[in-house]
Amino acid sequence: MTTISGARLFDGTDARGVTTVTIEGGLINAVEPGERAGDVDGRGATLLPGLIDAHVHLRGAGNLGQALRHGVTTVLDMFSAPPQFTAMLRGRAARRTDEADLRSAGLMAGAVDGWPAVMLPPDPSGWHMPGLSGPADAEQFVAERLREGSDYLKVFVENAADVSRPTLTPETVAAVCAAASAHGVLTVAHAPTRWAFRTARDAGVDVVTHLPLDGPLDAPDDELAATVVCPTMTMMRALTDTANTAQLLADPRLVAGLDPEALAAMRTGDRGGLPTSSAAGASYAHAEDNLRRLVDAGATMLAGTDANDVPGHAAAVVHGASMHLELELLVRGGLSPRDALRAATATPASVFGLPDRGRIAPGQRADLLLVDGDPLADVTATRDVRGVWRAGVPVDR
Template sequence: MVADATAIDGVRVFTGDGLTEPQRVCVEGERIVTDGTPDVTVDGVGKVLLPGLIDSHMHTLGRGDLADLARWGVTTGLDMAAWPLSFVTDMRAQAGVAQILSATTPAVGPGGNHAKMPGFPADGIVTTPKEAYAFVERRVADGADYIKIVTEAAPPRGMDQATVKAIVDAAHERNLLVVAHSITTGAFRVAVEAGVDISTHAPLDAVLDDETVARMRDAGMVSSPTLTMMRGIADARAGAGLRYGYARDTVTKFHEAGIRLLVGTDANSAPGVPFAPKHGASMHDEFELMVGAGLTPVEVLRSATTLTAQTFALADRGEIAPGRRADLLLIDGDPTTDITTTRKIHGIWLAGERIR
């Protein structure tokens, strides 16, 4: 189905730094264009047009999850663990819903919680540096968009430092980014020492120390803190000494240090998990939590669009400009001053086709 040529008139456009004056935005086919003759004109007066949102950490178990993302303006999801490859291939090909990228199978230690998940692939369990290189080669063969590592437990449950470092080195040789799952301060230190590119989650056992934060800053590491998930885990395991405030205050330190922050939710629909953020809706929860950690609304919106696109080299999206993919979110109100208005959705376009 070919999407109608569309003009959105009188709308202010989010640029990554703020809003433009009211203007016309034209869409033909799947792309934003400089000008055109529209089949459909949309009144954008008093509204704000955002690039489609990008969730930098989510999981999918099926098309329904991707449809839920799209209904809330999340037009791209970065899946951080999925298998088998046939399932990932099928999800990548879904039309009319959010697009995904995927790490495919993550690297985990032999005795950690992830390795005990029902059906977890044996080829994702890595115990030595030699196995690390073979693991990365398998992910390259799968067409993984980036590499995911779980850095939670020390041996014999988790991977040792040398093995984590070997995965990072092998991935970088293949020009792949490495994302590390870390929810404790010790896991962060393992990830930093190994030279990962992106940390996902934020620690619940303590606020991350100044030295580790400085090392992350100096190395150019990026953080996707998933505060929605951290709050959910802390609430679910209140008696285990885990505190959401540690995660929030760590994000505040990241922000003050100038570490790039991305918006991610860890949205999932898996049975038996400690907390399952809702696909799409949780993105807007995350916005509010990141503002609560000290980011401005403009910074949060940038972290959900342009910065994530830049970090993951998604050159065709994350910005409203001619030639970019027409993934668009039309909002009633001004989310640059009140982040809660991102929930006031007036229109959503996926590759030029209006779905809401």
């Protein structure tokens, strides 16, 4: 049994004042107001649920350790390949206490010979990424992913005019959504342009990720209010400039948990091969204006980074550390610190059907983040990590 005493509490929804939290057997046992004798002195700190990054790509087992050291206790992978690699990571997450837990979409739905298949390096085993040639392929694609263990479906939505590769038609996107819905799983759409955002919503996707970089959203407020969106502001910024890397390298709190080889590569100015946005007129200002519009309309917000670093290599959006940049960018884009923290804890747990986490309450999994200061007043306080627990086990940082 461990008692964390005297910290202010953010329970995933709201601030609850000074509290004593007891954990036992991997679960939260008691949450009591006030301060008492405890194993961990939380005075001057804030205790939050472990963060949930609602958009990552897993490229190596090292990603999960780096995420956990930065207080991200669960990652929602939005496309990793091949399936045996994703299965290997699931196995590790079930056994290990030094890596973040994960859920995964597995393979993403895209056109034959289109994105994202063309991003993948040749697989030594000869495996190749399946694609869809039309709506008739949707049911089989979805059924195969569920057999591989996908927790939800990811679908690539881009206008054929904007990318140099074959893309799914709106009818095929809608067929993937219908097939996933019939199997009782969510669909998440990659939609970084106005056309893609509209097409994804019209097709009936459950979660839209990214935000249009090429101009304002053209939907009425009541439609935006009913949208669940994971804006990935860190990636939107990375597609248009190099501010992430500069900001990250300038903050010793973010540098602390990074893989040393990745850090060395970042210091040489290597962007990790990330292309700039191909959409005409792409600008981060459009993404930020669209975020503000969604916030004002009352859309449901999820914090996600699109972290995609290959362990040991540089990347513009890295696991773990980028989640703290994302929270700051969400607040700059109009969310209150409380709403940004909800978007990183209780809201993704609720949207993705993870009832055991994302909140601090008796019976919940003891995924916890203890930070110095008060992130409800200044959200960058999440970087001052004092402690992380994964299912009750303290993380060696």
